[in-house]
Amino acid sequence: MKFFLPDSQDLVDPSFDFERERRSATRQRQFDDLYAHEVFSTPAFDGLLVSKGIVDGFGALGSRYAKHQRLLLLRRGAPWFFRVDKAPNPIKIMGDCGAFTYVHEDEPPYTVEEVLEFYEGCRFDYGVSVDHVILEFIPAADAPGADKQLVPKSLRDRQKLTLELAETFLRKHKAGHHGFEALGVAQGWSPKSYAAAVKALQKMGYDYIALGGMVPLKSREIHLCLEEIQVVRNPNTRLHLLGVNRTEHLPEFARLGIASFDSTSPLRQAFKDDRDNYYADDFKYTAIRIPQIEGNPRLQQRISSGQISQEHARRLERACLDAMKLFEANQHTVRQVVEVLTEYEQLYDPNKDHAEAYEKTLSDAPWRRCPCEVCEALQHHVIIFRGAERNRRRGFHNIWTLYRQMQNLGLERRSTRRQPARRPKSRPSGEAR
Template sequence: MKFFLPDSQDLVDPSFDFELERRSMTRQRQRDDLYAHEVFSTPAFDGLLVSKGIVDGFGVLGSRYTLSQRRRLQRDGAPQFFRLDNAPYPLEIMGDCGAFTYVDEEEPPYSVDEVLAFYESCRFHYGVSLDHVILEFDPAADAPGAEEDVISPAIRARQQLTLERAREFLRKHKAGGHSFKPLGVAQGWSPKSYAAAVKALQKMGYDYIALGGMVPLKTQEIRLCLEEIQAVRKPGTRLHLLGVTRPEHLQEFSRLGIASFDSTSPLRQAFKDARDNYYLDGHKYTAIRIPQIEGNPDLQKKIFAGQVSQESARRLERECLESMRLFDQGRRTVRQTLEVLLEYERLYDPDTKPKRNDHAAAYEQTLENAPWRRCACEVCGKLKHHVILFRGAERNRRRGFHNIWTLYRQMHERGLGEGSPFQEEMGPRARRAKARAHG
């Protein structure tokens, strides 16, 4: 099973000083900052997924790329743009259309020809056919005679449009002699409708099929779809899960034909989730929140309104940072560290109730286990306790990188990955990447 990391231009600045919280004055983001594959000396994923909708931007969702970056991506190709030569292991790149960016449109804003040209100019290894995502799911539609009443004509038309575009995509891919491997997209609203789409795509000639629209589904619903697809899936057909992780169920998904998946969840949970921010050994820990005064709008308003003393806020912010530093050195106890962390929390978030809504129990578990001390990845080895601090993009994003690395390692420990990438002996590229990661 392969793991593709969706790109949204998440990079980290190797010049950032975590003690002084300053960066080099000469730093240029695209030139100097590092992608995740440039940070680690062992694999963290098998490839990248690049969406046309993310690159181009659509509607209110602007592009994550500057105009010059978009031009360079298509001029030089994705392998050079993402500096894949700096990775200590081979990486592949998959392209898709980013159907979530135009989900509210009646039809996709791109033509098949535009999508093919984008994939070819970017020199992707895989290309996903043009699709229109379906976000309605109702297994009741599979009951005899129920589909007409449960599923609207507009939703059924989306599936038909997706299949028609897949047929055109494959025909023009063959006629144009394109170099990337084509994937057809199956969209559905129930287990049987997904299976019908997979069956149709196989009949067209696809042997690698991406399953779209499953991000909002519960695990049991995904399982029902995969079991129904299994009844029609040919032995040589591989499946890709678009946007779905579910680490605890990957072994079962693999048994049901999933050969690859992509997801940003491990990265986003590092700074989006209220509790589960740091992965290690099958556990998820809560990161220690020490917000920057300038980065907390609510606290800033209270300070400007005279409700909170700026001097007190500054003092507690500094004390929290110092306490975490001393704790990691073994010079502060869990209780001593916890006291100052909760005092600052009650200042910047006064609505929390002790022993109910605050982070006392979660922080205590994080501090008692100090998981970053046991992690073998370069991020934790370099940052130490800074990796567990929920504070600013440089720390938060690196914690996300750690989560990606951890998920990938768990996959291989469970026998789900390809090859055996976690070996002590490193090649030249691995040593070069490790040297860059450590400055």
């Protein structure tokens, strides 16, 4: 099974000084900062997923790319842009449209021709057909004699449009002799509707099919869909789960034909989840929150209103950072650190109480036994919830840990088999990386 990491331009600055919290004045983000695959000496994932909606931006969701970055990606291609030659293992790059960015539109904002041109120009290894995501799940629609009115016409129209676009996509992909492998997208609202979409895509000629719209589903619901798809799936048809990562269910998903998946969950949980921020082999730990005064709106508001003094807040913030440093040097006990952390938390978020979770994190100190480059380099800084440089690196650690868990399960030995032939990639003379 292959793990693709969706790109959201998450990089880290190798010049960042964690003690002084400063970076090099000469740093150039695109050329000096590091992608996750450049941080580790062992594989952390198998591929990248690049969405047109993320690159271009759509509606209120702006692009994650600056104008010059978009131009570089299109002119030089994704392998050069992402520096995949610096990865410890071969990295494949998959492109999709980013259907969640236009989920509220009546139709996808991109034509098949525009998407094919985007995939080819970026020199992707795989390209996903244009789709229109379905978010409702109505399993009752599969019951014998179920009322057809259970499924709104809008959902049936979205599935029909997605299949029509997939058929056009594959036909023009073949006619254009494109260098990437095409994936068709199956959208549905129930197990049987997903199976019907997969069956239709196989009839068109697809043997690599992406399953969309499953992000909101519970694991049991995904399993039911995969079981139904298994009834119609050809032996050589591979399945890709778009946006879904359920680590504990991956072995079962593999048995049901899942050859690859993509997910940002390990990265996002590092700084989005209230509790599960740091992955270990058998547990997810809560990161130690020491927010910067300037970056905490609630704390800033309380300071501005005169409820608390800025001097007092800054003193507690510094005390927390010092306590963690002393703890790492074995000069502070868990209790001493938790006390000062709790005092600061009562200042910036009196409705929260992470004391028990902090005690577990500090007692186990999981970063001390993690062999990844992030933990070895950052030591206790990796567990501190504070600023993008620490938080992203903790997310990188989570990605690396998930991949190691897949290896321990033996899932990484599965392959997506057929690899598309690629054109030689030459670098224009005179252009420096």
